[in-house]
Amino acid sequence: MGQIQLKQVTKSFGDVQVIPPLDLTIEDGEFTVFVGPSGCGKSTLLRLIAGLEDITTGHIEIDGKDATDLVPAKRGLAMVFQSYALYPHMSVRKNIAFPLRMAKMDPAEIDRRVNAAAEVLNLADYIDRRPGQLSGGQRQRVAIGRAIVREPSAFLFDEPLSNLDAALRVGMRMEISELHKKLATTMIYVTHDQVEAMTMADKIVVLQAGVIEQVGSPLELYRAPRNTFVAGFIGSPKMNLITGDEAAKHNATTIGIRPEHIDVVESGGAWTGTVGVAEHLGSDTFFHIHNTGLAEMLTVRAIGDVSLRHGDTIHLNPRTEEMHRFDADGLRIA
Amino acid sequence: MGQIQLKQVTKSFGDVQVIPPLDLTIEDGEFTVFVGPSGCGKSTLLRLIAGLEDITTGHIEIDGKDATDLVPAKRGLAMVFQSYALYPHMSVRKNIAFPLRMAKMDPAEIDRRVNAAAEVLNLADYIDRRPGQLSGGQRQRVAIGRAIVREPSAFLFDEPLSNLDAALRVGMRMEISELHKKLATTMIYVTHDQVEAMTMADKIVVLQAGVIEQVGSPLELYRAPRNTFVAGFIGSPKMNLITGDEAAKHNATTIGIRPEHIDVVESGGAWTGTVGVAEHLGSDTFFHIHNTGLAEMLTVRAIGDVSLRHGDTIHLNPRTEEMHRFDADGLRIA
Amino acid sequence: MATKASRSAARLMMAPAVILLLGWMLVPLIMTLWFSFRVYLPLRGGDQGWAGFDNYIRFVTSSAFWPSVQTTLIIVLGVLAITVIFGILLALLLDQPMWGQGVVRILVIAPFFVMPTVSALVWKNMFMDPVNGLFAHLWRFFGAEPVSWLSDASLPAIVMIVSWQWLPFATLILLTAVQSLDSEQLEAAEMDGAPIVKRFWFIVLPHLSRAITIVILIQTIFLLAIFAEIFVTTGGAFGTRTLSYLIFQRVLESQNVGLGSAGGVYAIILANIVAIFLMRIVGKNLD
Amino acid sequence: DAHSATITIATVNNGDMIRMQGYTDQFTAETGIAVEWVTLEENVLRQRVTTDITTKGGQFDIMTIGMYETPIWGANDWLVPLNDLSAEYDVDDILPAMRNGLSHDGTLYAAPFYGESSMVMYRTDLMEAAGLEMPTAPTWQFIREAAAAMDDPENEINGICLRGKAGWGEGGAFITVTGNSFGARWFDEEWNAQFDQPEWANALNFYVNLMNDYGPEGYATNGFNENLSLFNQGKCGMWIDATVAASFVTGADSTVADSVGFALAPNAEGVEKRANWLWAWALAIPAGTQQEAEAKQFIEWATGKAYIELVAANEGWANVPPGARTSLYETPEYQAVPFAKMTLDSINAADPTNPTVDPVPYVGIQFVAIPEFAGMATEVSQEFSAAYAGQQTVEEALAKAQAITTEVMEAAGYR
Amino acid sequence: MARSVTPRRKMINTTAAWAVGLLIFFPILWTILTSFKTEAQAIAAPPIFLGFDWTLENYSVVMERSDYGRFLWNSIIIAGGSTILGCIIAVPAAWSMAFVPSRRTKDILLWMLSTKMLPAVGVLYPIYLLFIEMGLLDSRAGLVVVLMLINLPIIVWMLYTYFKEIPVEILEAARMDGATLKEELLYVLTPMAIPGIASTLLLNFILAWNEAFWTLNLTAVNAAPLTAFIASYSSPEGLFFAKLSAASTMAIAPILILGWFSQKQLVRGLTFGAVK
Numbered sequence A, B: 001m002g003q004i005q006l007k008q009v010t011k012s013f014g015d016v017q018v019i020p021p022l023d024l025t026i027e028d029g030e031f032t033v034f035v036g037p038s039g040c041g042k043s044t045l046l047r048l049i050a051g052l053e054d055i056t057t058g059h060i061e062i063d064g065k066d067a068t069d070l071v072p073a074k075r076g077l078a079m080v081f082q083s084y085a086l087y088p089h090m091s092v093r094k095n096i097a098f099p100l101r102m103a104k105m106d107p108a109e110i111d112r113r114v115n116a117a118a119e120v121l122n123l124a125d126y127i128d129r130r131p132g133q134l135s136g137g138q139r140q141r142v143a144i145g146r147a148i149v150r151e152p153s154a155f156l157f158d159e160p161l162s163n164l165d166a167a168l169r170v171g172m173r174m175e176i177s178e179l180h181k182k183l184a185t186t187m188i189y190v191t192h193d194q195v196e197a198m199t200m201a202d203k204i205v206v207l208q209a210g211v212i213e214q215v216g217s218p219l220e221l222y223r224a225p226r227n228t229f230v231a232g233f234i235g236s237p238k239m240n241l242i243t244g245d246e247a248a249k250h251n252a253t254t255i256g257i258r259p260e261h262i263d264v265v266e267s268g269g270a271w272t273g274t275v276g277v278a279e280h281l282g283s284d285t286f287f288h289i290h291n292t293g294l295a296e297m298l299t300v301r302a303i304g305d306v307s308l309r310h311g312d313t314i315h316l317n318p319r320t321e322e323m324h325r326f327d328a329d330g331l332r333i334a
Numbered sequence C: 001m002a003t004k005a006s007r008s009a010a011r012l013m014m015a016p017a018v019i020l021l022l023g024w025m026l027v028p029l030i031m032t033l034w035f036s037f038r039v040y041l042p043l044r045g046g047d048q049g050w051a052g053f054d055n056y057i058r059f060v061t062s063s064a065f066w067p068s069v070q071t072t073l074i075i076v077l078g079v080l081a082i083t084v085i086f087g088i089l090l091a092l093l094l095d096q097p098m099w100g101q102g103v104v105r106i107l108v109i110a111p112f113f114v115m116p117t118v119s120a121l122v123w124k125n126m127f128m129d130p131v132n133g134l135f136a137h138l139w140r141f142f143g144a145e146p147v148s149w150l151s152d153a154s155l156p157a158i159v160m161i162v163s164w165q166w167l168p169f170a171t172l173i174l175l176t177a178v179q180s181l182d183s184e185q186l187e188a189a190e191m192d193g194a195p196i197v198k199r200f201w202f203i204v205l206p207h208l209s210r211a212i213t214i215v216i217l218i219q220t221i222f223l224l225a226i227f228a229e230i231f232v233t234t235g236g237a238f239g240t241r242t243l244s245y246l247i248f249q250r251v252l253e254s255q256n257v258g259l260g261s262a263g264g265v266y267a268i269i270l271a272n273i274v275a276i277f278l279m280r281i282v283g284k285n286l287d
Numbered sequence D: 001d002a003h004s005a006t007i008t009i010a011t012v013n014n015g016d017m018i019r020m021q022g023y024t025d026q027f028t029a030e031t032g033i034a035v036e037w038v039t040l041e042e043n044v045l046r047q048r049v050t051t052d053i054t055t056k057g058g059q060f061d062i063m064t065i066g067m068y069e070t071p072i073w074g075a076n077d078w079l080v081p082l083n084d085l086s087a088e089y090d091v092d093d094i095l096p097a098m099r100n101g102l103s104h105d106g107t108l109y110a111a112p113f114y115g116e117s118s119m120v121m122y123r124t125d126l127m128e129a130a131g132l133e134m135p136t137a138p139t140w141q142f143i144r145e146a147a148a149a150m151d152d153p154e155n156e157i158n159g160i161c162l163r164g165k166a167g168w169g170e171g172g173a174f175i176t177v178t179g180n181s182f183g184a185r186w187f188d189e190e191w192n193a194q195f196d197q198p199e200w201a202n203a204l205n206f207y208v209n210l211m212n213d214y215g216p217e218g219y220a221t222n223g224f225n226e227n228l229s230l231f232n233q234g235k236c237g238m239w240i241d242a243t244v245a246a247s248f249v250t251g252a253d254s255t256v257a258d259s260v261g262f263a264l265a266p267n268a269e270g271v272e273k274r275a276n277w278l279w280a281w282a283l284a285i286p287a288g289t290q291q292e293a294e295a296k297q298f299i300e301w302a303t304g305k306a307y308i309e310l311v312a313a314n315e316g317w318a319n320v321p322p323g324a325r326t327s328l329y330e331t332p333e334y335q336a337v338p339f340a341k342m343t344l345d346s347i348n349a350a351d352p353t354n355p356t357v358d359p360v361p362y363v364g365i366q367f368v369a370i371p372e373f374a375g376m377a378t379e380v381s382q383e384f385s386a387a388y389a390g391q392q393t394v395e396e397a398l399a400k401a402q403a404i405t406t407e408v409m410e411a412a413g414y415r
Numbered sequence E: 001m002a003r004s005v006t007p008r009r010k011m012i013n014t015t016a017a018w019a020v021g022l023l024i025f026f027p028i029l030w031t032i033l034t035s036f037k038t039e040a041q042a043i044a045a046p047p048i049f050l051g052f053d054w055t056l057e058n059y060s061v062v063m064e065r066s067d068y069g070r071f072l073w074n075s076i077i078i079a080g081g082s083t084i085l086g087c088i089i090a091v092p093a094a095w096s097m098a099f100v101p102s103r104r105t106k107d108i109l110l111w112m113l114s115t116k117m118l119p120a121v122g123v124l125y126p127i128y129l130l131f132i133e134m135g136l137l138d139s140r141a142g143l144v145v146v147l148m149l150i151n152l153p154i155i156v157w158m159l160y161t162y163f164k165e166i167p168v169e170i171l172e173a174a175r176m177d178g179a180t181l182k183e184e185l186l187y188v189l190t191p192m193a194i195p196g197i198a199s200t201l202l203l204n205f206i207l208a209w210n211e212a213f214w215t216l217n218l219t220a221v222n223a224a225p226l227t228a229f230i231a232s233y234s235s236p237e238g239l240f241f242a243k244l245s246a247a248s249t250m251a252i253a254p255i256l257i258l259g260w261f262s263q264k265q266l267v268r269g270l271t272f273g274a275v276k
């Protein structure tokens, strides 16, 4: 169980309305990701759901029951914080057991649940250490463990991986995805890393300044961004957004073409330019291309190692079927 | 000028030898990157070169002259620190001018050089601000500016980008590359991000526990890793390393195949498995595959969006020409 | 950062402070030790010769010795208890959002600025005086018999005066510590179902333990030496004679420097016992 | 030369001394000698000057000391003998009791600035209302009767106010003279402490009962100042204390100035010694000062007859420093001051060389002029104060006093 | 992220905090008020809070009786001098401890603190004799040295904790940039530690200002600070509450005012740099 509904929810801090009226439904078992630029209200929204902030107007329903005025502990939600928010003076075991102790659960049952969670999260070896003696990834796992044992109806994650280094982030990302598969519990996940959003989400909610720009599955957003904001935000490297004459040719104010949808050809091709920086990763090569006659610099991805270097001339062919068109308001032209 | 030679250099902290005897030559004008896991001694090595730590035994030569006992300031090297290490109480201008003031340079000449550096690094607009009023990227640029003005014979960078967020990191990475092109000065760059290593380096030095595992150009390391450690370290996602029967088939103890060198096919194929996690990025799809009959889980990259999901059966064809073979000691078999 | 050059520079730069303090410790200490083995009576013309351990024996066997140790400990522990407990409560209160926080903070710190002599005088005369003191008026207003604080409740009165002076210090250290508590930890506990009292007990208090240690360490150092407060208020009467006041009486009132010096040596020993004890805890609790 | 000389004087923050500071400009104008004052509270002053004199610190050219310190310091040759003062200063005019008390082996070491004994001050209006009349020489029994009659807690009037504050010069002095008037003494002729004798028990029990019954709240912490302010506020029927208080209780700060009467300090029935003490604040010159001549000049000025006239001219006769000079008491104007006669009688009733009923080996009435006394008596008085405060019984206090005294006397080698 | 609170909650906090703050401040406030009363009003029953005839008479009496300016000046010189001298000695020591730590660093630091436990009354005689010997009695220089020594452990400790917050890398950067040790301390470390040094200076200024044992015992005239000034008002004959209050106010006012203007540094300083 874990359906969450926001109905005309707003939030103001003093006189500043951070969230204008907003409606959103998160279905039971869904993995929903909130993305958006810094300060757009992702954390605020999550905290409203958690009950850590009072909503200014509107209603929140959890599993169909009004939870607007419920204290956090009574909402049956568990939260994993960016800073992990572990209790530094308690061992891993005590950290994980804390919510159960607070619920005055039977000690034997507490033990059972803590051990089960430690098992699932591979924490058994560290169970008697303090958080200070753990690595970032291990700490994150403890935080998740503390959330799991409560068997909440939904998990809330606020940028849980942003303090980890790249390699660990990839690992933890998969662990959380697998956990979601295993538990099938509703999860709401805040991030500003669009790779995390794309790989983990069942449903992505793109926010800007407290307003929902688009809601949909990752591939829906990738394939049909509703506006230039979403187009620029989803996909890495960023979609090339081209204005001016080239766009006019396609009856649009702006056209968008992703780097991976531009082919490097031996000769000919629609566009020609010079290579600025060529980044050879082995698996791929990224070219940053100048002097194409377009107003904007282009980014192009070539598969494998393409031996063009700084200053070379490059011929490019955009795949027109993958092109996105936007009108003067930045909205997608179907 | 800026050739740096380490001859039989060792470093011990107390009784712990962190760097066993090590020889390394960095050629003038080269962009050398030190990579390796955390704690392998990258920073220590850089600090030995800088003179911020005494070497325990061995010699360091800069431009052919013994610099072993020279104080840092006399080595003609400039260092850019991970934390930027700007002087918070000085304006950008004063920060950049500081090494020149210490060298008792003529004020007019100081001005000229500072302005030139600010020009190159696009800092002119912030020249009178304090570091506290700058963004991370701008601070990093100031740190570089402070290094540039001294016209050192080599630059030393210790993870200069690790405090920046992903997007900025990409930008600064390119700026540093371009700077290297412009100045053509020796640069030694420490990172543990292998994408940075691949895209920036002329020469990568892979370290493990103070020992050099391999030295070579990025693509050399990508194409012909000398051992399993380098193979696993260079390339993202990591190379699949497979042991057991499958390896024996190829007369090796371990075989390696990169995710991008395994093709997903409709049917047939050498290997068959079930999809564990499928990460759909739009531009690529990463599959983590179980039950292939191999001892290890496989990671596979498919270009574009491939609509296989968790639990689906997948057919794979490794490109045998891209396969790497390693012996029982983990060394490459030619 | 540790090259040979910087290490030797460090040694050199530490030297002045270390040498000065060593001198400040050793010179008086040696002189005190010397006096303590002499019959030294200034009013009888000074040094009267070797005393052996007489001074030491006389000092501990004096009926005043153990009570004075006890008084010292009561005052130190009493003040520590009050300042720590009220300091925590005040820190929690001041951490809350409010109007005029800066002004309130200044009001709370103010007692720290007041010279111990002045504060003792003010408390003694204007508050604790059983006839004209403000407390006496207050007691009478409620129909109670005024208390002669400095005789009938002398130790509590001194503990109160000293606590008033040190409460700001404790409050501020604890406030800084409270402010450094990651609010996410409290929110996590809230989500975990811990009510406010349990959040205090399980999260806030353990977080404050380091700050509490520091309060205890520094206050103890200062409290072992309090003098003016006692000199001004009770002059050591009514069971308020601390060890350092007893030494004062021996040296200055009785003009027996030898005996007082022996007391001084005992005080140093006591201080060091306390110090070692404290530093054990602090050593563990610092960084 | 004298014109650039500056002398430094350590003094106590008493009203008379502070008044004198106000007049030092005149001294400087007359002599060209500048004066620097170090004014300190009595206890601090004592601690400060004792340290300085015993270590020969040389911080002061003149010190304000009392009758207790002078003979001891004089005996150690720490003070400059005042045997060559000018003729016009008229040393012989100093009251004999004062002169004896401030001398050692017949040499004067300090010049009295003012002197005092103790006496009874009482409220004539309250006595009258109670239908009693104060004899000139009352007994303790009468004092108790009168206290009972005047005690009026309803109107915040205590029958009697007495010193209880710890400190040898405060409550210590008072209880010692009370002891004298009950026939008690500190030591017998072999320096044996006498607190185990019945006279002390009688004296202390009488005092405690009297104060518990008719004394103010918290008298155990009351000293001269506290009692003065109580009396001035009209909260005491009687007060037995220093004769110098007379000018304050009849002065401007007093609410009862018009109805104060005076009587000799009391004695217990059948005991010939009264509870009189003898004290002087005197100016002395530490040996070794570079400014001996200037210091003498100042002493002659401050303790001379002219100064008394100067104050009389400016502030009235009631405010001149009392108790030092015979001539003052022969001045008709001063004889008109209500407390003059009683002060002189009280001073004359005190005999430092023969302070107790039974013979003693020491000099001093409210103190014992030996170096160990101050420390020892302070501790003893602290035990007594604890008894006043009800923290221990009179018997316990006396037992402790006996132990403390014996301990000190043994340590000091008297026995 | 601090949670937002309702105005009602804030109002309750404000009321409670102000009540407690005023209660703690009350003795000082009462002293200041009393200093403007006449002696009779000062002991009036019931006590008069504000409705009295404000008078400056007590202040003029005090000013007339003692040379307040000289006491004040001595206090400033002694407290200021000892603090600055202490800083000059402590900065290099703290630098060493913070940036070139050795196994004994912590022991040395704790040893330094333990020297503060020496009972002052026990060593008055030796020190007095030393002072006579060296001719330092009643000299500001002597007091500056003594108070400096008393506070040195605290100064070293505070600076040490502040310096530890400064990343070593910045000093290393200066070294790479060619700064000598002296330049490193002068141009980089000290300016960066200014807030910490300011707090240290302030706190030790207060501690030195309020030190009453040595300042009283080692001075007479020339070097006597405000602690000696107050010792002449503590219990004279007669009514003295108002004059005592005036003198007390004059003794603590400079520090109160200083505290008011520098409360931020002070708050930092009062925590001895020990807690962040």
Ligand SMILES: Nc1ncnc2c1ncn2[C@@H]1O[C@H](COP(=O)(O)OP(=O)(O)OP(=O)(O)O)[C@@H](O)[C@H]1O
Residues within 6 Å of the ligand: A013, A018, A036, A037, A038, A039, A040, A041, A042, A043, A044, A045, A192, E001, E002, E003, E004
């Ligand atoms: N307690 C608060 N008081 C006032 N304004 C606040 C408060 N909390 C958040 N805000 C404001 O609300 C807006 C949304 O903040 P929020 O933290 O939700 O953004 P975010 O999307 O989580 O950003 P980030 O990616 O940086 O974490 C911001 O403009 C922020 O300044």
Ligand SMILES: Nc1ncnc2c1ncn2[C@@H]1O[C@H](COP(=O)(O)OP(=O)(O)OP(=O)(O)O)[C@@H](O)[C@H]1O
Residues within 6 Å of the ligand: B013, B018, B036, B037, B038, B039, B040, B041, B042, B043, B044, B045, B192, C001
């Ligand atoms: N001052 C020191 N004293 C003792 N050991 C040290 C010191 N500095 C570094 N080490 C040890 O030397 C080894 C190498 O450290 P170094 O900092 O060079 O690693 P690194 O490769 O830079 O790691 P990272 O990627 O985490 O920065 C580590 O094991 C570290 O613990």
Ligand SMILES: [Mg+2]
Residues within 6 Å of the ligand: A042, A043, A044
């Ligand atoms: Mg956020």
Ligand SMILES: [Mg+2]
Residues within 6 Å of the ligand: B042, B043, B044
């Ligand atoms: Mg490193």
